Each structure stands twice: as structure tokens, then as C-alpha cells.
Amino acid sequence: MSSKSSPLLVSTGTVLLLLTTVLYVAISHQLTPRLTDGRFHIENGEWIPFTDTLPPSDTPQYLDLAFVLQLNPLHTRYYQLIADDCIEALAVNEQLIGEGVIPFCDLSRGRTFDLGSAIHSGNNVVAMTIQNVGGPASFTWRIAWWDPLLLSLRILLLAGLLSGAVLIAKGLSFSRWQNLFFGTFCFGVFLRLFYIFATSYEVRAYDADGHLEYIRYVAQHLALPSVRDGWEFYQAPLYYMLTGLWLHVGTAFGRALPILTRDTQWFAFFASVLTLAGIAWIATTLFKPKEKLERVLFFGSLAVLPSLLFLSARINNDVLLFLWEVLCFGFLIAWWQKGRWITWWLAIAMLALAILTKTNGLLLVPAAFTLLIFKRKLALKTKTFVGVTSVFALILLTGWIFTLRDGMSLDQPLVVNTGNLSPGLFVNNTVETFTEFNPLRMIVRPYNNPWDDASGRQYFWEYFFKSAFFGEFDFGLALRPLASAVLTCGLLMLLYAVCGAWMCIRREGLRTLPLWSTAGWLLLGHALHRFTTPHSCAQDFRFSLLVSVPVTFFAIRGLHFIRSPFRRLLGIVVVLASIVLQVVFVGGIIVTM
Known part of the structure; x- marks a missing residue:
């Protein structure tokens, strides 16, 4: 940053960001319809x-529904209707809707009606027939x-946020590379906002x-x-306590259930933005200032x-888990580099x-204590004291979720519901399923399918790698060529990462121990989970999201070690192409929705 920083511009930009956000929340709340008296x-x-659920059925049946649609004076006119499975009839205020469109069956997109x-503002009576x-x-x-109306509101939100970000960047007088780095953060936020x-x-x-x-x-x-009363009830409680408390308060103030459900998504958005900020911090600690x-x-x-x-x-609790993992990893790196004990204890807190968010967090325990064991210029007595104290603190803070919760005991698996999974998801444990990694097969079939062997679901590393980009989802034929291109760039980056x-x-040894130790423990733990x-x-990348940080570091670090200018330039082009293709792919997802 330059000495020409302007506190006034920074303050103005910050106020604009906050004001834009508050106005968006207030107006969108007015636009949101309420469904009552169902x-x-x-x-x-x-x-x-x-209220929000309808009874399941083993046989086909028709359900007649009636509810009141409450609208404020400021309301929208276009609404999307999706049903599981089919809409057979729809009337609003005794006026038939969708002539020539209804009946329809479309669980993915439904239909949009004017x-x-x-x-009108106030109560509107809706009658509907659903076929299940x-x-x-x-x-x-x-x-x-x-x-x-909604589209205009969102455009104004984006314009306000962008203007605020520009004012902050101008006020801080960033250099060219700092502007690029800050712009990358803003782009990541806007991409999440669009999503x-x-x-x-x-x-x-x-x-x-669930x-x-x-x-x-x-x-x-x-x-x-x-833990036995619901499919997800065995999960560690922190995420559900935080979101449940908000739901409780919102319900007490008359906030409708669909709005509160949307609030839970916004909780995920803000957690994702904080995680992105944590990754930005890690980037500044892993790479020297000259490595812009x-x-x-x-x-x-x-x-x-x-x-x-x-x-x-x-x-789900992954959104909060990844935030804590990134912060824990960042504090561990900071402690490894500078040795300040405050960062160690902050890492233990994270x-x-x-662990309180999801038991996957346990995989970071051996990663953290590996660093403590191999920390140089630290007396064995100090290591022992810190190690014992840290273990005691972790047990004191988290041990109750494994022993004191109703239905939980130490003699049952951490993932309680695995015994109830469909037999159709079963895959064999063989040497081939843990050693085969066929790039051509992945490029030809870029999407995972947890039910179909033809997709390569039985091969742990292939499923794991593809799910880093696409999860277990099929994004359709239109995006398949783009998905194959994304995987191709990812495979090339993987070569640089290796x-x-x-x-x-070889060259830096213990200096980069936090990276390869953490990656090793996470990958080992995930492979053992898949084996058991x-x-x-069980092979999905979402269980080891933090692996993306060290693997990406090694891919970028690989460019530094390559002596050939051509191969280094090629690597930079591959990384840039990968970024662009993934942005286009995400844009394709948003557009096709």
C-alpha cells in the first residue's frame, strides 16, 4: 500500500457496502411471498x-392442496413452481393458471408463470393438484x-458492492499487483453471489x-x-446450533419458514466469503512478497x-467446517514460520x-501434532508440555459430543448412518480400485455417478479427482465438453503439483512440512474411510476440501522449480486456462438453471 491512502474513500466504500447490503435485505424481505394456512x-x-412437508406414498396418488399466498404492497409477478412429481391443476383467486402448460412434470426446473x-397485495387463495x-x-x-423487480434489485446490489469495493481499493492506494489480488477476491465473492x-x-x-x-x-x-432419531442427527452439533438458534429467533419474530431456509443459505454464503478471505491470507503467508x-x-x-x-x-455442516479448517491451517502455517505461541493456540481453538462442526475435523489432529513433533529449536520438554496441554484442551472442548450425547457411544462408528446406505452404492475394495487412475476415462466421462460403474465410480482416485470439480452431479450434455476441458487442465496442473x-x-524439506504433511494425513484418512x-x-472430495489448498500450492510451486522457460510459460497458461474454463463452466451452470 502507498502512503497516499485515503481514509475518507475507505470509509465511504465501507459505508456503501453496508448500506447496499442492508437495503437489499430489507427490500428482498418485502418481496418474499409467505405461504400460510396450508x-x-x-x-x-x-x-x-x-406447513412444509407432504406425506410420502408407496403408490401413485393425487393430492389437492390449498394455501394462502400473502403478498406485501411491493411484490413481484413472476413465480416459479416445481413439484415432486407433477402439477395437474393450478388456480389463484379462482382464476385458472397455466392453460396449455399445465399439467407438467419437471422436477429440475418446473415452470414459470406470470x-x-x-x-394482489394481501391474501391470495391458491388451489393446486399434485400427482405423486x-x-x-x-x-x-x-x-x-x-x-x-427482483432482477433490478440484484443489479443494484451488485453495482453498490462493486462501487464500494472500488472506493476501498482506491482509498488504500493498492499497487497494480495488490489491485489484481484484491480484484481476484472481489471476483470470487461476486461469483458466489451469482451462484x-x-x-x-x-x-x-x-x-x-435431512x-x-x-x-x-x-x-x-x-x-x-x-443421534438415532434422524438421518443426520449423529452429526456434530455446532453448525446446527448456530443455524437453529437463528431459526428459533426468526420464528419468534414471525419470519416465514421459506425465508428462514433461504437465510440458512445466506449463512453458507457469508461463511464462504470468510473462507475466501482466509485463503487469501494463506496465500500471503505461503508466497513471498516478490512472488506476486x-x-x-x-x-x-x-x-x-x-x-x-x-x-x-x-x-450442511461442510460450509462451516471448511472455514474452521482453513483458519486452523493458516494459524498452523503462521506458527510454523514464526513460532508465536498465540498462533498455535488459535490453531487448536479452530x-x-x-471437530464440533463435523468429525472430519479429527483428521487435522495428526497434521497439527506432526508439526509440533518436528518443530526445530524447541525443547522436548516444551513439546511434551504443549502436546499434553493441547490434547487435554481438545478433549475438554470436544469429548462430550462422543460420549455425553443421547445415543452416542465410543463403540459405534463416527458416521452412524453408513449401515443404512443403499446396497446400490456399494463398491469393491481391490488393488485396482485404489491404484487405477485413467486420465482418458475421466476426460471421456467427466461426471461422477455414484450408482453406475460405467462412470468409473469404483476407482477411488478417479472419483475423488472428478468430484473436486463436479461433485457427484451430472451437468448435462451441453456442458460435458467444457467439463472435459476443465478436467484436462486439472490433470495437467496435477503433473505440476506432483x-x-x-x-x-527434496529442496525445502521441513520448511513446507505443513503443506505435504496436511495433504498426506487428509488423503490417508479419506482413503481409509473409503476402505472401511x-x-x-464415501469417495467425494467434499470430505477433504482442505486438500485443495496444499495441492494448488504445489502446482504453483512446481512452476518455480521448472528451469525451462517454455515449460514454465506453458504451466502458467494451463493455470490461467483452468481458471477461465472453470468460470465459464460455473456461468454455464447458472445460465442453464
């Missing part, structure tokens, strides 16, 4: 009240993303309703459930990685929060 009946049976002539062909029944009623705008909670989710059930239980009872290009390439690669981006709209890791171990829980879904 009732349903089956085949002319009695009317039964419902209700401008049928609705079997299994769960549900419907989603939300504002269409391209409604002119959450376009993504409802059930899209690219992992049992979102996690919502946990959150709602905590909100209603202000207590933790028995390396910092930007490292940060940019992680800012657009789809598996990290998907967290910004997701409802580690405890990670080179960088090898050269770091032989299901395709």
Missing part, C-alpha cells in the same frame, strides 16, 4: 393442515430469478432436507436430538474451484471448532 387432502379425504393479473407417482411429495413456490442467486437449497445438495430437519429440531426444542504472480495464480485457482464455490449456497511436491520435499466404508459416496 391444507391438503387425498382422494376426497379430510383436509389436513401442513401471475400479475391474478394476484411414489415416494416423497413436495412443491417449491418461489420468485422467478428474472422477474424484473446463490440462481441456486435453491435443494439443488446440488447432500440430503438438504440437515434442515436437524436445524428445525434444535430451533423448536433448543436441545440436541438423539504466484500469489494471484494460487488464489485465483482456489477462488473459482467449483467444489468450493458450491458451498456458498449449500445447507481445530476444536472444526513435481512441486517432490521438489519441495466401501460406498461410492
